[in-house]
Amino acid sequence: IVPQEREEIAEFVCCNGGVFQKRLDVSCTHLVCDRPEGDKYSFATVPQRRQYITVVSRGWIDACRRHSMRVSEADYPVGELADEPGESLASGTLGTAPGPASAPQNGEVLQTDAMHSVSA
Numbered sequence: 664i665v666p667q668e669r670e671e672i673a674e675f676v677c678c679n680g681g682v683f684q685k686r687l688d689v690s691c692t693h694l695v696c697d698r699p700e701g702d703k704y705s706f707a708t709v710p711q712r713r714q715y716i717t718v719v720s721r722g723w724i725d726a727c728r729r730h731s732m733r734v735s736e737a738d739y740p741v742g743e744l745a746d747e748p749g750e751s752l753a754s755g756t757l758g759t760a761p762g763p764a765s766a767p768q769n770g771e772v773l774q775t776d777a778m779h780s781v782s783a
Contacts, residue, residue, distance in 0.1 A: 664697055664721060669783045672724055676781045687716075687782040694718045695783040699742025703782060721783075 664672070672695055673683035684691055687703040694707045694716055707716040723739035 664695065664783050668721070672721070672781070672783045675724060675728065676779075680779075682780040684780055684782045689715060690780050691716055691782045692779040693736075693781045695721055695724060695781060696741055697721060704741070 669685075676683045687694055687706055689712065691707075692715070694703055696704055696718065697720065698704075699708075704718065706712065707718050717736050718741050719736050719739040720741050723734065723736055726734045726739065
């Protein structure tokens with residue numbers, strides 16, 4: 664993901680009660696990526712971590728914005744995981760997410776089930 668898009672994702676996540684981390688570690692609940700490659704993807708898809716880190720495509724963030732709520736991560740797999748429709752990489756999910764590429768309107772803040780941390 665290019666730097667400008669990463670900054671937009673970070674702003675969206677933070678404006679909605681989440682934490683954005685450039686560095687992916689076991690405290691992250693979600694990894695947003697375009698392709699099934701790279702160090703972060705390899706780290707997140709180790710079988711022992713799959714239950715903790717959900718890997719999603721950038722389309723998941725876009726859909727959350729469009730629908731002003733959290734949408735199912737299972738609908739936004741990345742790469743080889745896309746061959747398994749409807750299957751999520753983790754049991755944990757982010758909260759609900761707001762509208763277009765900006766902060767929520769009228770000062771509304773995304774309500775999440777728990778604090779989540781996203782890396783891209």
